[in-house]
Amino acid sequence: MTTTPRPDVHSFSNFTQVTTRSLDLSVSSIDFEQKTLDGFSCLELEVLSSEAKEVVLDIGKQKITGVTAGVIGRESGVTQWQTPNFSIDPPTEHLGRPLRIPIPEGAKQQKGALFHVKIHFTTAPGTETPGVDWLPAESTSSQTHPLVYSQFQAILARTVFPCMDCPAVKAPFAITVTTPDGMAVACSGTSAPTAEAPCQISAAVPVKGGTYRYVQTNPVPSYLIAFACGHLVHLPMSARCGVVGDPKEVAPGVEELRGVPEAAIRAAEEITGVRYHWGRYDILVLPRFFPFGGMENPNLTFMNACLLTGSRPLVPESEKDESEVPLSDLAKRISSVDKCLVDVVVHEICHSWAGNLVTNAQWCDFWLNEGFDEYLTRAVLERLFGADYRKFQHRVGLGEMEKAVIEWMEGPEEEREYAKVVPNVDSIDPDDAFSRIPYERGCAVLLRMEQKIGRQAMILWLKSHFSDNAKGTVTTEGVLQHFKEKHPKAHAELDWQEILYRSDYPPHDFEDIVASPADALLQEALRASGVSRGSDGKPKMTPMEAGDLKEKLSAVLSSSSAQWSDLHTSAYLDELLLIPGERPLSPECAQVIDSILGSVRDGGGDISSCPVTELSYRALWLRLRARDLSVEGLLRSFLCGIGRGVYLKALYCEAAKMDAQMAGRIYREARGRYHPTARTQAEKALGPEGLKAAGLD
Numbered sequence: 103m104t105t106t107p108r109p110d111v112h113s114f115s116n117f118t119q120v121t122t123r124s125l126d127l128s129v130s131s132i133d134f135e136q137k138t139l140d141g142f143s144c145l146e147l148e149v150l151s152s153e154a155k156e157v158v159l160d161i162g163k164q165k166i167t168g169v170t171a172g173v174i175g176r177e178s179g180v181t182q183w184q185t186p187n188f189s190i191d192p193p194t195e196h197l198g199r200p201l202r203i204p205i206p207e208g209a210k211q212q213k214g215a216l217f218h219v220k221i222h223f224t225t226a227p228g229t230e231t232p233g234v235d236w237l238p239a240e241s242t243s244s245q246t247h248p249l250v251y252s253q254f255q256a257i258l259a260r261t262v263f264p265c266m267d268c269p270a271v272k273a274p275f276a277i278t279v280t281t282p283d284g285m286a287v288a289c290s291g292t293s294a295p296t297a298e299a300p301c302q303i304s305a306a307v308p309v310k311g312g313t314y315r316y317v318q319t320n321p322v323p324s325y326l327i328a329f330a331c332g333h334l335v336h337l338p339m340s341a342r343c344g345v346v347g348d349p350k351e352v353a354p355g356v357e358e359l360r361g362v363p364e365a366a367i368r369a370a371e372e373i374t375g376v377r378y379h380w381g382r383y384d385i386l387v388l389p390r391f392f393p394f395g396g397m398e399n400p401n402l403t404f405m406n407a408c409l410l411t412g413s414r415p416l417v418p419e420s421e422k423d424e425s426e427v428p429l430s431d432l433a434k435r436i437s438s439v440d441k442c443l444v445d446v447v448v449h450e451i452c453h454s455w456a457g458n459l460v461t462n463a464q465w466c467d468f469w470l471n472e473g474f475d476e477y478l479t480r481a482v483l484e485r486l487f488g489a490d491y492r493k494f495q496h497r498v499g500l501g502e503m504e505k506a507v508i509e510w511m512e513g514p515e516e517e518r519e520y521a522k523v524v525p526n527v528d529s530i531d532p533d534d535a536f537s538r539i540p541y542e543r544g545c546a547v548l549l550r551m552e553q554k555i556g557r558q559a560m561i562l563w564l565k566s567h568f569s570d571n572a573k574g575t576v577t578t579e580g581v582l583q584h585f586k587e588k589h590p591k592a593h594a595e596l597d598w599q600e601i602l603y604r605s606d607y608p609p610h611d612f613e614d615i616v617a618s619p620a621d622a623l624l625q626e627a628l629r630a631s632g633v634s635r636g637s638d639g640k641p642k643m644t645p646m647e648a649g650d651l652k653e654k655l656s657a658v659l660s661s662s663s664a665q666w667s668d669l670h671t672s673a674y675l676d677e678l679l680l681i682p683g684e685r686p687l688s689p690e691c692a693q694v695i696d697s698i699l700g701s702v703r704d705g706g707g708d709i710s711s712c713p714v715t716e717l718s719y720r721a722l723w724l725r726l727r728a729r730d731l732s733v734e735g736l737l738r739s740f741l742c743g744i745g746r747g748v749y750l751k752a753l754y755c756e757a758a759k760m761d762a763q764m765a766g767r768i769y770r771e772a773r774g775r776y777h778p779t780a781r782t783q784a785e786k787a788l789g790p791e792g793l794k795a796a797g798l799d
């Protein structure tokens with residue numbers, strides 16, 4: 103199934119008239135003092151329309167230092183370079199600027215003609231280029247060299263290099279990067295050294311600078327082009343998987359992750375029926391100030407170091423290569439690895455199908471990347487850890503969905519739009535609508551389809567979705583049409599208007615999918631804590647003395663500590679966080695919960711100081727909701743040591759409600775280490791008073 107291209111509201115490019123066939127990006131110099139990149143992008147373009155007289159590319163604030171263009175000879179393949187009269191229109195707020203280049207004579211208005219454009223650029227310094235993050239040496243583990251890395255999703259590739267910056271345009275690319283001394287480069291492709299670019303990242307610590315080249319042979323959108331340059335090494339885990347990162351991070355990374363990617367890739371191949379298209383798979387471990395848990399850059403997942411907590415697979419090393427170990431044995435080995443880490447790695451690997459192979463054509467359809475990914479992720483986790491594990495994951499996901507819906511619905515009226523599965527994001531930067539909605543509410547759409555046609559039929563349909571659309575792009579309309587062709591009755595019975603375009607979430611019943619023994623235990627713990635669902639469907643908590651709560655909750659957890667998992671802790675805290683109202687519980691009760699959950703997990707200590715940040719941030723959040731002033735020290739050390747956007751958003755927002763002065767003080771101290779995207783999120787969460795206290799009003 104192919105979709106007819108239509109204009110993208112987040113791109114100036116005229117990709118319906120001219121399309122990108124391939125892209126060659128070169129970063130010839132990296133200036134860590136000025137925080138700028140010099141380079142060029144060379145695009146091979148094809149004329150699609152006999153009307154096409156110019157090619158329009160997206161750019162940001164970078165300086166364009168030269169443009170050449172030339173027709174590619176039909177027989178010779180040789181480009182006749184010329185210097186065209188290009189022009190740049192004034193900027194539009196979040197979209198940057200259109201760069202207009204006349205199509206060279208000989209290709210102009212010639213359908214099917216090929217031509218090159220080559221544009222030299224120097225990026226705007228530092229945070230003026232939000233597509234790259236510059237971290238000082240102190241933010242890395244070795245603390246010897248700074249680090250620069252890119253993060254282009256959704257529309258930030260243009261801030262670095264001129265391109266058709268929209269997901270509907272997919273093309274193979276090559277990237278060449280020259281490094282300063284002591285640094286190496288990793289990119290979202292396969293290493294492809296040449297005589298001019300002979301360097302390859304390895305286990306040896308880089309001493310001299312050099313030139314590295316990577317190629318991506320699959321067509322990908324611009325947001326998946328990625329690079330990182332720093333004091334980086336690569337250690338293999340198996341024939342096709344490895345870890346890249348700071349020399350101090352890679353060995354522990356390999357020890358903890360061994361077997362996880364291989365198991366996930368093989369399980370996903372079985373479920374989708376579509377082979378892994380990308381060749382190698384490596385994980386780049388980035389400092390804790392990376393604004394996400396992970397980013398699915400092809401061949402090279404970018405992952406936040408906070409996910410490495412020191413857990414270990416049951417058999418750390420095998421005599422055979424992992425590729426020869428049966429999947430069921432691999433699954434057993436990795437069953438002891440921290441589940442938050444496994445979940446993120448599986449999620450990013452599933453993007454090798456959902457998102458990277460089959461891509462949303464426009465950003466309002468982001469659920470086609472993330473919702474399909476979550477559904478596939480949980481099928482993979484089921485293959486590895488059993489059916490109950492999948493059910494409980496969906497249960498937790500539905501809780502996250504509810505939380506995200508409530509956050510948007512209780513915010514400013516114009517933002518309620520973003521609680522929809524398919525929101526209207528036309529007039530904003532798609533990142534401003536970012537939340538768990540496309541993930542969890544998107545996944546819930548697939549659960550509804552599953553309820554209609556059954557699990558087996560759903561997996562079969564999913565297989566056809568991935569095989570029919572491989573290497574292409576999809577829209578909501580196209581996907582529904584595809585579903586209709588295979589399941590006309592189910593399609594007709596579902597109310598798509600309500601499923602996709604309603605802001606508040608209608609009452610749902612997924613009990614048949616999510617009920618499990620794990621869920622029963624969670625419900626028991628919630629009952630013991632006085633938490634139940636009211637007639638309005640919202641959770642409420644019966645006021646309780648801290649001593650009473652301690653006794654009742656301990657009784658449940660101590661008798662079932664072997665079954666109680668991190669996922670339980672996470673889901674339990676999520677349910678409490680969903681309770682509406684100013685202060686749903688007393689500080690003493692929040693402390694009791696923090697301490698009981700800590701001791702069931704680690705035999706002592708609070709959950710708010712455990713190494714699994716997915717848990718500690720929730721516990722801190724709960725204590726803030728309880729208006730527990732004693733949490734300040736703990737909160738400060740957490741927020742000064744990590745830069746994940748979701749954490750900052752939740753914690754600064756709640757901290758500002760409790761004590762705006764305190765929230766502002768912490769932010770002032772931590773701000774310099776945060777990624778530009780994370781800063782925007784934190785500053786929105788702090789509100790006017792918090793910003794004033796941070797000295798930023």
Ligand SMILES: [Zn+2]
Pocket residue numbers: 398449453472475
């Ligand atoms: Zn994702």
